[in-house]
Amino acid sequence: MASLTIISTLLAPVFLVALYWWFGRRQNPVSVSLPARAFAPVGVPLGVFLHPGHSWAGLNISGEMRLGVDELLTQALGGVDRVDLPAVGTRVERGKPAITLWRHGRALPVLSPVSGTVVDVNRCLERSSMAIENDPYGSGWLAAVMPSDQRQAVSDLRVGTDAVRWLRRETQRFVDFVAGRATPGLVGVVLADGAHPVVGAAASLDDGGWQQFTREFVDRTEN
Numbered sequence: 278m279a280s281l282t283i284i285s286t287l288l289a290p291v292f293l294v295a296l297y298w299w300f301g302r303r304q305n306p307v308s309v310s311l312p313a314r315a316f317a318p319v320g321v322p323l324g325v326f327l328h329p330g331h332s333w334a335g336l337n338i339s340g341e342m343r344l345g346v347d348e349l350l351t352q353a354l355g356g357v358d359r360v361d362l363p364a365v366g367t368r369v370e371r372g373k374p375a376i377t378l379w380r381h382g383r384a385l386p387v388l389s390p391v392s393g394t395v396v397d398v399n400r401c402l403e404r405s406s407m408a409i410e411n412d413p414y415g416s417g418w419l420a421a422v423m424p425s426d427q428r429q430a431v432s433d434l435r436v437g438t439d440a441v442r443w444l445r446r447e448t449q450r451f452v453d454f455v456a457g458r459a460t461p462g463l464v465g466v467v468l469a470d471g472a473h474p475v476v477g478a479a480a481s482l483d484d485g486g487w488q489q490f491t492r493e494f495v496d497r498t499e500n
Contacts, residue, residue, distance in 0.1 A: 313475045313476070314475065314476040315473035315474070315475060315476070316352050316448065316473040316474050316475075316476060317348075317352065319347070319348045319349055319352075319441075319444045319445060319448055320348065320441060320444075321333075321347070321348075321414075321436075321437075321440040321441050321444060322335075322414050323437065324336065324436070325414055325436070325440070326390065326431045326434035326435065326436045326440070327347055327390075327434060327435040327436070327440045327443065327444065328371075328372075328388060328390035328434055329497050330372070330387075330388035330390075330494075330495050330496065330497055331346055331347045331349055331350040331447070331494060331495060332344060332345065332346055332347070332387050332388050332389065332390045333345050333346065333347050333390060333414065334390040334391050334422075334430070334431060334434065335414070335418075336430075336431075337421070340423065340424075340427060341396055341397070341421045341422065341423050342391055342393070342421065342422050342423075342424055342430060343418040343419075343420070343421050344375070344376075344387075344389060344390060344391070344418065344419050344420050344421070344422060345409075345413055345414060345417055345418045345419050346378070346387055346409065346413055346417075346419070347413060347414075347444060348413055348414075348444070349444055349447055349448055349451060349494075350413075350494070350495070351409055351410045351413045351417075352410075352474075352476050352477075353451060353474070353476075353477075353478060353479035353480075353490075353494070354378065354380045354385070354410070354477065354479055354480050355380075355410070355476045355477020355478075355479075355480050356380065356406075356407070356410050356477070356480075357378050357379065357380060357406040357409045357410065358379050358380055358381065358382075358406065359378075359379040359406060360376065360377070360378055360379070360402050360403070360406050360409065360419065361376065361377040361378075361379070362376060362398040362399070362400075362402070362403070362419065362420060363375055363376060363395045363398065363420060364395070364398075365395055365396060365397065365398065366394065366395060367394070367395045368393075368394055368395075369389040369391075369392065369393060369394075369395060369422060370389060370392050371388075371389055371390060371391050371392045372388055372389070373388060373389060374386035374387065374388060374389075374496075375387060375388065375389035375395075375420070376389075376419050376420060378409070380479075380480045381480055383480075383484075383487055385491060385495060386491070386495060386496060387419065387495075388495065388496070389422065390431075390434060391422055391424045391430045391431070392424065392425045392426075392430075393422040393423050393424040393425050393430070394422065394423050394425075395420050395421070395422055396421050396422065396423050397420065397421035398419070398420045398421070399416075399417075399418050399419055399420065401416070402417075402419070447494070448473075448474075451474055451478075451479075451494065452473070452474050454489075454490065454493065454494075455474050455478045455479075455482075458482060458486050
């Protein structure tokens with residue numbers, strides 16, 4: 278009995294310290310924030326045609342065209358939570374919404390860069406949409422369309438060095454856009470080639486900023 282009393286006496290302070298630590302953690306939880314990542318340099322593979330709304334089209338050997346979104350858009354979002362794909366057989370029109378990306382509960386339309394009929398969609402994205410961010414021009418493709426007029430399908434779209442130069446100008450325009458939103462940290466890194474926005478900067482905007490981002494960078498038909 279005496280030994281139990283001694284053990285209890287010795288363990289009591291340890292128990293009180295543990296209890297104090299546990300309640301302290303409950304009242305003041307420790308948050309761990311990941312370091313911000315700057316935009317990686319943007320590029321466009323050969324044979325990929327860019328639309329002004331930051332979607333792209335790439336011709337397959339079968340005559341179909343795969344559609345997706347470019348690197349500026351994927352880095353601006355910082356990931357995609359869900360994608361709503363069109364049904365096979367759906368008619369899509371160039372410059373009109375064809376697909377919807379979701380980020381933090383907000384929808385972003387993807388304009389079709391070509392007119393035609395959807396013949397396939399990337400069902401893998403329904404299970405995991407990570408490929409859209411990790412490989413936007415490859416495994417992150419969204420849908421395949423058989424164009425109405427193959428000769429006119431990519432007319433006026435940007436390709437090659439013209440596409441790369443345009444995308445870099447658009448990235449600088451995005452830098453200026455987020456800088457004007459007065460939200461600290463959205464433009465976070467200055468590298469040798471200029472200021473780079475933070476990955477996910479668009480997703481960090483308030484609702485008004487998100488709507489303006491959609492109007493200025495996505496829902497547009499002019500070059």
